Structure formats: structure tokens, C-alpha cells
Amino acid sequence: MKLSDWLIIIGLGVIWGGSFLFNAILIRELGPLSISLGRVGVAALGCWAYLIATKVQLPSDWRIYAGLTLLGVINFAIPFALFPLAQNYVNVGVAGIVNATTPVMVVIVSHFWPGGEKATPAKSIGVAIAFIGVAMIAFPALQKGGQSELWAIGLMMVATLMYGIALNYTRSFKQLNPTLIATITLTGAAIVLLPFSLALEGVPNIQTAESWGALLYIGLVASSFTFLVVYRILGRVGATNMSTSTFIAPISAIFLGYIVLNEQIQPVHMFGMLTIFVGILAIDGRLFKLMRLPKPAA
Template sequence: MSLRDWCWIILLGAIWGCSFVFNAILIREVGPLWVASLRVGIGALGCWSVMLALRKPVPRDPRLWLQLGLLGVIAYAIPFALFPLAQTHLASGVAAIINALTPMVTAVITHFWIGGEKATRTKMIGVGIGFIGAAILVSPSLSSGGDSQLWAVAACLGATLCYAISLNITRSYKHIEPTAMASIALTGGAVVATVLAFTTEGVPVMVRPESYAAALAIGLLSTAFTFQVMYRMLPRVGATNFATTTFIAPISALILGAVVLRESVLPIQIVGMVVIFLGLLFIDGRIRKIWHRAPA
């Protein structure tokens, strides 16, 4: 990849890491469903603004709108609610580390998906290592001194499962213009999340300026902006190279969580992060390349 592409990947990873801090700020005043509603709703408005600015054609097939709307519920509404729900008992950095398991969960789902890519032995080793890292992360929750709750870790894992399923579904919509697909899917997720938020959490009340700033940042920056860049970079750099953003997000989340929110991360959780990253190296093929290159 070019230096420019690497700079974009580092930037995107850092921004996605920030989203966990934005979640932590928002859940001080609103419930997790409203966090999801604000994120996908503002993100949808941002994507539709790009659609209008670029004069992209809007699909008119009602069936396609329904399908992409349901995809938005799985890909955005559910995971974007699960992460802030988990962060009521989980540090931002730890949630971001668990999010780094997404490529591993995706490898497993894709292996069993109809028409999906079968996992190689190296990938399965990476998946195993990754889940060992997750078990290390969970270990403080099993002791009385741990800050992280087991159910919160399970919620984060549920979010990664949603991402994995939605990535496999998205493959069947390659013919749809990326900006239109993101706009419609986010709209569907926003409608469902908002209805559920009103029904279960009532009318939101935000009085802190930082809450409004976090809502705008997570919607426009962490969602609308990053999705526009992502859909344009993927065809050029490939999914494997793009997956390296998962290395960056936990680092920025840990740093910002400690500086902005005064969160603490246990040393054992740092060990878990390192183990997960090792698993990622196996999954994306870098370990195998290093082995083949070593004799030379």
C-alpha cells in the first residue's frame, strides 16, 4: 500500500477508537438505544448529504429498501446499542479490544456461510489465539476485583457477531452504489433504533454540552465520514490490509479513555490485547508471509 493509504488506515482506526469514548460520554445522560439512534440517525443524515452533494442516483426498488433497511438493523442498530450497553460496566478501551475480535468471528461465520470463503488452518489457529485473548480479557470479571462484567463482554461479542453476519450479507449487494447502500441501511437502522428507544427509554434528555458534541462526532465523524472513506478504500487496498484498522482502534480508545474519562485498564487486559493482535496476524496471513520469507 502507498503511504497515503496507510495514513488513511491509521486515521480511520483512531476515529473508530474514539467512538468508544463518545459512547461513554453519551451513556452518562441517555440510554444505549438512544446512543444507537443518535449515531445511525446523524450518520444517515450525513450520508444523504453526501448523496445530494455528489448527485448520486437513489435506488427506487421498495424491496431493496426493505432489504438494506434490515441489513442496517443488523449491521448498525444492534451493535451500536450493544457497545454502549456494555460500556455501562466496561472501560472504553476494553470494549475496543473486544471489537478487535471482529475479523476472527467473521472468519468463523464466513467458513460456514453458503458460498463463503473456507478458513485455512492458519486462520483457524488465529481464531483460536484470538479467543484465548478474549478469555484473558474476561478473567478479571471472574474475580471480585475485576471492573469488567461478564455479561458486558458477552454483549460486545454479540456486536462482533452482528458485524460478521452483516459483512457476509453485504457481499450480495456489490452492485449497489456504496454511498446509496450506506445511506439506506443507516436509515433503516435509525428508524428501528429510534422507535425502540422511544418505547423503552422514553424521551431523551441531554443537558451537557459534551453530550451534544459527542453525538455529532460519533454520527458525522465516526459513522458518516468513515463509511464514505471505507467504501472507497476497500476496492483499492483489499479487506486484509483494511482490517489493520482493528490494530489502531483499541490503542486510541485506551489512550483517550485514560486521558479523557480517567478509566483504568488492568495489565492482564493489555496482555489479552496483545494475544488478540497475535491472532489477527495469523488471520490476515502476515505470520505465514514472515515464515516463508525467513529462509531467504
């Protein structure tokens, strides 16, 4: 793979890591549903601008719009609300670390998905290792009886499960233009979120410039821009190489949380992150290659 592709993947990981910092800024003024609505709404506008500029044709079948709207709710609306909600109780770095379990959830969901890829012994070992890492992250909360923090970790795990479901569901739309998929899913997510957000949290009221900047970042940069870049290079670099961005995002989140918000990460959190990474390496077989061990038989 070209050096330029690796630099793009690293850049994506840094950008996605930054989204947890800006969630932490936005949650000071907005509720989680308003944050999710703002993110998908701004991202949808960015994707519509690109779709119109590139003259992508819209389908006429209403079932495509219904299916893509459901995908948008699963992949965007729910996770984008759960992470800010959880970040009321955990810091930026922990959120970034838990998000790194997404590839693990993909493996679990794929195993049970109709026509999905069944988990091999190697992948099962990787899943087990990754969940040990999650347990390590939760250990400080267990020690001090921090029920809120445990619930927050659980909510973030549900969000990564949503990502796993969405990735498998996305295969149903592989015949569609990727830009169209991104645009309609984000738009559908915004339409579904709007009544719930207004009913439960009222009209969003952003009063500070830093919150406006945070919203524009997570909407245009961390969502609209990144999705369009991913769809452009995914066919060239492959899903496995693309997934390595999950190694970068937690590092970016931890660094930004420390520099901007002066957040501290406990050593056990770092060990948990490393354990999750080892699990991911085992899932795709790289761990066995690095150790020069045969992969467990399928």
C-alpha cells in the same frame, strides 16, 4: 500501497477508537437505544447530504430498501446499542480491545455462510488464538466474580458477531453504489430503532454540551464520514489492508480513556489485546510470513 493510504487507514482506526470514549460520555445521559438512534440518525443525515450532492440515483425496487434496512439493523442498530450498554460495566479500553475481534467473527461467520469462504487450518488457528486473548480479558472479572463485567464482554462479542454477519450479507448488494448502501442502511436502522427507543427509553434529553459534541462525533465523524472514506478507498487498498485499522482502534481507545477519563488498564488486558492481534495475524497469514513458517495446509 501508498503512504497516504496507510495514513488514512491509521486515521480511521484512531477515529473509531474515539467512538468508545464518546459512548462512555453519552451513556451518562442517554440509554443505549437512544445512543444508537442518535448515531445512525445523525450519520444518515450526513450520508443523505453527500448522496444528494453527488446526484446518486435511488433504486425503485422496494426489495432493495427492505434488504438494506435489514443490513442496517444488523450492522448498525444492534451493535451501536450493545457497546454503550456494555460500557456501563467495562471501561473504554476494554471495549476497544473486544471490538478488535471483529475480523475473527468474520472468519467464523464466513465458514458457515452459504457460498462463504471456508476456514483454513491457518485461520482456525488464528481464531483459537484470538479467543484465548478474549479469555485473558475476561480473567480479572472471573477472579473477582464480576458477573456484570462478564455479561458486558459477552454483549460486545455479540456485537462483533453482528458485524461478521453484516459483512457477509453486504456481498448481496455489491452491485449497488456504496454511498447508496451506507445511506439507506443507516436510514433504515434509524426508522426501525425509533419506536423501540421511544417506547423503552422515552424522548432523549441531552443537557450538556459535551454530550452534544459526543453525539455529533459518533454520528458525523465516526460513522458518516468514515463509511464514505472506507467505500472510496476499499477497492484500492483491499479488505486485508483495511482490516489493519482494528490494530489502531484499541490503542486509541486505551489512550483516550486514560487521558480523558483517567481509566486504568490492567496488564492482563494488554496481553489479551496482543494475543488477539497475534490471532488476527495468523488468520490472514501474516504471522506465518513474519515467522517465515509455511502456512498450515488448507
